[in-house]
Amino acid sequence: MSYAHSARTTFANMLGTLDHLVSKTQDAGMTDEVLGEKLTEDMFPLELQFRVALNQVLLALNQVAGKSLPLEEVTYQSLAEIRERIAVVRSHIDRSDAIEWADANDPVDLTLPNGVRFMMSSVEDIQDWIMPNFYFHVTMTYVLLRNAGLNIGKMDFLPFMARHRVVADQ
Template structure:
């Protein structure tokens, strides 16, 4: 397996997880106003957690795979909007898994809006920047939904693990 293969599987799994969380919130009538919830005043709102998680996939696909997917910069106003955008990007991931990505050791030079600069290989960029940021923002979305009373458990955060379930050894 290549870093591209691992990344695309992880991206698809996590985007599916986020969609499942949004679907549960919508089904529970959590209300679109829940998208404004924050864990702390200096943290991003739930809507932004979903949007940044999605943008981490887009940034990785843009930098490592040469995709031309624009970042989501417009706030989501409703659960259906969150779900539609997650689905739109998730369905593109398998196509990008078939394309040529940068060589694992090819350099990625990234400067954040605050001026902080990172230089690393393409594989390190995906492994050490994109995936941890995707997981962080997905975890924040999960935590905010739990705090707002949505009955979620680890199985809701890792639904892709169900395909590996086996009976306990006897």
């Protein structure tokens, strides 16, 4: 399995997690005010956790899949808008073909907004930069929603695992 195939599958699964979490938030009757939730004063609010998670997927597609997709820069105003943006990013993943991704050893030159520069291979970019950041921000959305009172558990973080569940004979 190529790194591209693996990354695409992981992105699809975890974008599904984000959508599931937003759906549960809406179903629980939580308002858009939840988007301002933080654990500490110096951390990103929930809205920005969603936005940065989606941007990790877009960065991956731009850096190694030959895309030129704009990053999510405008503050999300509602849970409904977040679901729409997740759907758009999911469609970009669905339309990206693993065979179009850069070779695993092709170089990626990444300079952060603070000027820190990294040189690495395409596979290292995905495994060492993109995926850890993506998971971090997806996890923060889960934590912030749970802290805000949403009744969620581990399987809400891994809803895609339901397809692998084995049901015992009764």
